Structure formats: structure tokens, C-alpha cells
Amino acid sequence: MTMHDTPTSALAQDLKAHTGRFTAKAFDWHAFPSNEGFPDLARAQMRYIGAGGSPKVGDTSTLKPDHFTLSLIYKEPGRYAACHSHEIEESFLIIDGALIVGWEKDGEVVEVNLGPKDMILNAREIGHGFRVDGPEPVLMSISVDVGKPLPPKYHYHPKEHPAELARTFGAEPGKTMPFDPNGAHPLQKLMAKYVVRHAELPTVWDPAGFTRKVYVGPGGVENDTCRKEMLGLPSRVGVKPFVRDVEDAFFVLEGSLTVGWEENDEVTEIELGPRDLVKTPAGRKHWFRNDGAGASTVWYVVGSEKPETVMFEAA
Numbered sequence: 001m002t003m004h005d006t007p008t009s010a011l012a013q014d015l016k017a018h019t020g021r022f023t024a025k026a027f028d029w030h031a032f033p034s035n036e037g038f039p040d041l042a043r044a045q046m047r048y049i050g051a052g053g054s055p056k057v058g059d060t061s062t063l064k065p066d067h068f069t070l071s072l073i074y075k076e077p078g079r080y081a082a083c084h085s086h087e088i089e090e091s092f093l094i095i096d097g098a099l100i101v102g103w104e105k106d107g108e109v110v111e112v113n114l115g116p117k118d119m120i121l122n123a124r125e126i127g128h129g130f131r132v133d134g135p136e137p138v139l140m141s142i143s144v145d146v147g148k149p150l151p152p153k154y155h156y157h158p159k160e161h162p163a164e165l166a167r168t169f170g171a172e173p174g175k176t177m178p179f180d181p182n183g184a185h186p187l188q189k190l191m192a193k194y195v196v197r198h199a200e201l202p203t204v205w206d207p208a209g210f211t212r213k214v215y216v217g218p219g220g221v222e223n224d225t226c227r228k229e230m231l232g233l234p235s236r237v238g239v240k241p242f243v244r245d246v247e248d249a250f251f252v253l254e255g256s257l258t259v260g261w262e263e264n265d266e267v268t269e270i271e272l273g274p275r276d277l278v279k280t281p282a283g284r285k286h287w288f289r290n291d292g293a294g295a296s297t298v299w300y301v302v303g304s305e306k307p308e309t310v311m312f313e314a315a
């Protein structure tokens with residue numbers, strides 16, 4: 001097949017239909033109705049799997065979620081998201097920039113500064129907001145579980161509270177604590193269980209020849225929804241076909257990744273670049289490989305919190 005041939009087999013078309021290309025999508029500046037009319041709250045969303053926190057569940061350009069959603073959020077310097085909570089669990093993986101995330105309880109707020117490849121899992125029912133204080137815009141990947149997609153409950157929205165209080169997530173002056181993973185305050189202790197620093201997370205070399213950092217799941221943040229890992233693939237490393245009983249998704253952060261599918265002795269592959277995604281449904285035989293000269297970094301979400309069931313074998 002040459003570069004611009006149109007895939008014709010049903011399997012190739014199905015793989016294409018499960019691929020989200022960054023360049024085929026657009027950022028939506030009107031994904032969150034409660035932000036309308038408040039320029040300080042403006043943010044843009046790009047949907048890959050499901051609608052995430054947006055009510056735009058009918059968007060046919062996104063993939064149907066099974067156990068999790070995945071979207072990108074873009075936020076410019078000086079803007080923030082008002083403190084809210086929901087019944088679903090939500091993870092923020094920072095891709096670019098520095099993001100302040102605040103957790104609030106009874107008027108006290110702990111703020112953590114997250115950098116590229118750091119993550120926080122916002123626990124269910126905990127008041128949380130975020131803000132861009134630095135000079136760079138923030139791009140992050142958000143995933144939520146699809147359990148109970150109720151609208152967020154706002155705690156300190158500028159509609160009902162002074163703008164200064166909303167910007168600090170509900171903390172009056174003197175009530176904001178910088179995050180301290182060893183802090184004694186109950187809110188510090190709680191947040192410490194949900195913040196993941198890329199550099200502090202152990203790098204595990206899989207016997208198949210690539211690195212894994214487990215963000216959510218055994219060894220990372222404990223959770224009852226999904227496993228989330230960051231994979232690092234050296235050039236020319238790949239794995240043999242494997243099958244899961246849940247869906248998984250590869251979202252490329254750096255480099256490129258070739259993803260293959262097999263069914264009835266037919267095979268098809270697709271190459272992903274940065275910010276492209278493939279979601280593979282449960283039961284489908286699939287594999288991945290880095291054909292590039294440089295390493296690739298991939299955010300990997302698996303639709304089950306159970307310990308890994310796949311033993312990867314080098315291809």
C-alpha cells in the first residue's frame with residue numbers, strides 16, 4: 001500500500017474509525033455552558049473518547065466511551081476553572097505548561113503546581129478547581145469514568161461569589177496552603193494520595209523492552225475505574241499481538257506509534273503521531289510498535305482497575 005491509498009478492508013476501516021487524529025479535530029470553546037459569559041473561565045476542549053465533563057455527548061466525531069473518556073483541555077494564562085465537585089473520578093495529565101490545581105474543604109484550600117507529565121486524580125465529591133498562573137498556556141489530557149455523568153456541582157462560581165474568592169477556589173486570604181506531600185493537615189494527606197509526579201514515579205522496564213510508569217493502578221494511585229500508564233518505547237521496539245477483556249487507548253505524546261489489529265488472519269496497521277489516539281475495543285487482537293528513529297512516549301489507558309493481565313512479548 002502506498003502512502004495515500006485508501007484502506008479498503010472492513011478491518012482497516014474499523015481501525016480508522018477507532019482512530020482520533022489531532023488534525024482532524026478542532027478545539028471547542030463552548031463545551032462548558034457554565035463558563036459562558038465569564039471570560040476568566042474560558043477553556044477549549046478537544047474530544048477523543050466521549051464528551052468528558054461536557055454535556056456535548058452527541059458529538060459523532062468522537063469515539064464512544066466504554067469505561068472512560070479522554071479529551072484535551074487548553075487553558076490560557078490568567079484563566080481558571082471554578083471550584084466544583086462531581087460524582088465521577090477525573091484525572092488531569094499535564095502535557096504542556098504549569099497548572100495550579102486546588103482542592104477545597106470548609107474554606108481551606110491546598111494548591112499543587114503540576115508540570116509536564118505530572119498527574120492528579122480528582123477524587124469523587126472533592127471540591128477542585130484549577131488556574132494557570134504561569135506565562136505559558138496549559139494543555140492537559142482529562143479522563144473521567146462514565147459511571148454517573150451528572151453535571152458538576154459548583155462550590156465557588158463567580159456567578160455567586162466575588163471573583164477574587166472564585167479565583168482562589170474559595171480560600172479567603174491566608175487560607176491557601178501550598179501542597180506538602182508530608183503535611184499533617186487532613187487535606188494535604190488526602191491530596192498526597194492523588195498527586196503523581198512523573199520524576200518520582202518508578203520507571204519499570206518491561207521484559208518486552210520498553211518502560212512503564214504506572215500512574216493509576218497497582219503501584220500508582222489506587223482507584224476502582226481504570227489503569228493509566230505512561231509507556232516509553234525505544235526505536236524499533238514493539239510487542240506481539242495481545243487481547244484484553246476491556247478496551248484500551250493509546251494517546252501519543254511524543255514520537256510516533258504504529259498500532260496493529262488482527263482478525264480472521266487479516267492484519268492492518270496505522271501510524272500515530274503526537275496527539276493521535278487509537279481506542280481498541282475489548283476482545284480485539286492488537287499490538288504496538290515504534291518504527292521511528294527516536295523514542296516514543298505514549299499515555300496508555302486500560303478500561304479496568306485490575307492488575308495487568310497481559311504479559312507483553314517483544315515482537
Ligand SMILES: [Fe+2]
Pocket residue numbers: 053084085086090122128152
Ligand atoms: Fe472536575
